[in-house]
Amino acid sequence: MKLIMIFISASLINNFVLTYFLGICPFLGVSNKTENALNMGLATTFVMTLTAAVTWPIYTYILVKFNVPFLEYVAFIIAIAALVQLVEMYIRKSSPALYRALGIYLPLITTNCAVLGLALFMVLREYNYIESIIFGFSTGVGFTMAILMMSGIREELEFADIPRPFRGISITLIIAGMMALAFMGFAGLIRG
Amino acid sequence: MADNSFSLWHEFKKGLWQDIPPFRLVLGTCPTLAVTNSVENGFAMGLATLFVLLCSNVAVSALRKYVSAQVRIAMYVVIIALFVTLADLFLAAKFPPISKALGPYVPLIVVNCIILGRAEAFAQRSPVVPSIMDALGIGIGFMLSLMTMGFIRELLGFGSILNFKVLGDWFEPWIVMILPAGAFIVFGSLIALVNHISHRKASQGIKRSLF
Numbered sequence: 001m002k003l004i005m006i007f008i009s010a011s012l013i014n015n016f017v018l019t020y021f022l023g024i025c026p027f028l029g030v031s032n033k034t035e036n037a038l039n040m041g042l043a044t045t046f047v048m049t050l051t052a053a054v055t056w057p058i059y060t061y062i063l064v065k066f067n068v069p070f071l072e073y074v075a076f077i078i079a080i081a082a083l084v085q086l087v088e089m090y091i092r093k094s095s096p097a098l099y100r101a102l103g104i105y106l107p108l109i110t111t112n113c114a115v116l117g118l119a120l121f122m123v124l125r126e127y128n129y130i131e132s133i134i135f136g137f138s139t140g141v142g143f144t145m146a147i148l149m150m151s152g153i154r155e156e157l158e159f160a161d162i163p164r165p166f167r168g169i170s171i172t173l174i175i176a177g178m179m180a181l182a183f184m185g186f187a188g189l190i191r192g
Numbered sequence: 193m194a195d196n197s198f199s200l201w202h203e204f205k206k207g208l209w210q211d212i213p214p215f216r217l218v219l220g221t222c223p224t225l226a227v228t229n230s231v232e233n234g235f236a237m238g239l240a241t242l243f244v245l246l247c248s249n250v251a252v253s254a255l256r257k258y259v260s261a262q263v264r265i266a267m268y269v270v271i272i273a274l275f276v277t278l279a280d281l282f283l284a285a286k287f288p289p290i291s292k293a294l295g296p297y298v299p300l301i302v303v304n305c306i307i308l309g310r311a312e313a314f315a316q317r318s319p320v321v322p323s324i325m326d327a328l329g330i331g332i333g334f335m336l337s338l339m340t341m342g343f344i345r346e347l348l349g350f351g352s353i354l355n356f357k358v359l360g361d362w363f364e365p366w367i368v369m370i371l372p373a374g375a376f377i378v379f380g381s382l383i384a385l386v387n388h389i390s391h392r393k394a395s396q397g398i399k400r401s402l403f
Contacts, residue, residue, distance in 0.1 A: 018372060021221070021222050021225035021372065022222060023222075024221040024225065025219075025221065025222075025305060028218065028221070070277060070281065072299075073273045073276055073280075073299050074270060074273040074274065074277070077270075077273050077302055077303070078266075078270070081265075081266065081269065112303070113222045113300050113303045116299075116300060116302060117296060117300055120296045120299055121296065164387075164388075164391065165384040165385070165388035166380075166384045166387075167387075168387075169218050169380075169383055170380045170381070170384040170387065172380070173377070173379050173383065174376065174377050174381070176376045177372075177373040177374070177377035177380065178373070180371070180376055181368070181371075181373040184371070184373070
């Protein structure tokens with residue numbers, strides 16, 4: 001039951017993009033086409049799940065055991081960078097088309113604050129191993145959902161007559177604000 | 193010498209308007225949106241970022257001749273993570289309430305694209321002194337942007353500034369301004385404002401050169 005709660009909470013109610021503002025860079029950068037947005041979302045979900053699976057043992061069995069939890073930022077960021085590198089190498093080998101589509105955004109996942117944020121929240125909320133993996137996965141699902149919806153809206157916006165200063169990033173942010181308002185409606189799903 | 197000091201001043205000044213980080217470069221959006229529900233939080237976050245940016249720019253610039261190009265990004269990240277840990281522990285020891293209010297967003301300075309961006313775009317190919325000026329300019333520009341966001345959101349959301357009530361009882365606070373949605377909308381509108389001003393400046397410049 002707690003696992004389902006974590007899933008709903010991380011993907012809908014506390015959506016990383018729309019309530020914690022994590023992962024805004026790719027959210028703004030890659031959301032102009034639905035296809036790219038979907039690929040980015042899937043890649044991020046994959047990396048997030050792996051990150052949770054890797055950083056939890058690092059934190060519990062190395063940092064806490066040797067009493068150096070203050071090294072967590074350094075340790076996490078190195079682990080994430082290594083992971084992204086591996087995923088990039090794998091995708092380049094297995095699917096060159098996907099690799100071209102993701103382009104420079106794959107290395108950017110390293111500096112996607114959502115991935116590091118995920119590891120930090122995981123430690124902060126003291127999840128156990130299974131919960132952490134579910135948390136990582138559902139955060140990725142939430143991110144994919146947000147970026148996919150945004151790309152759909154932006155594709156329609158191409159035909160709209162937007163006042164000049166608002167074009168580009170500006171209107172995207174304002175729409176994100178409205179999406180955040182809409183997502184607040186999910187808050188009633190879980191009490192407390 | 194005059195030339196030299198002029199270019200240093202230029203490195204400083206460009207961060208304040210021409211390259212002001214959140215509004216022009218759209219970098220560092222995460223803290224810009226997350227911790228700007230009050231002027232105080234915006235100021236603390238801006239100061240922490242300024243500190244990290246300054247230290248990492250100096251370190252990257254001083255070490256630039258000793259690090260090979262392949263491992264430079266990894267080195268930047270480790271340097272930045274080091275100074276962020278310092279800033280985080282300092283805040284937690286000296287200013288516990290602020291540290292609590294900023295929460296996980298202090299450690300998230302590690303992945304603030306502004307800092308990595310300045311290391312990559314400026315510090316790795318410039319001597320130490322211009323790198324310091326660059327860090328000061330960009331850092332103060334960032335801090336002022338956060339405080340502007342905080343000012344608007346705190347004023348409309350609580351009717352106060354720096355926890356001091358400025359609007360009377362007649363004012364009905366706009367709760368939405370404190371919520372995440374308000375952050376997005378204020379940020380979007382400010383970007384539009386900056387765009388508008390620079391469009392106008394540009395078109396005036398063209399008129400002036402015509403007549």
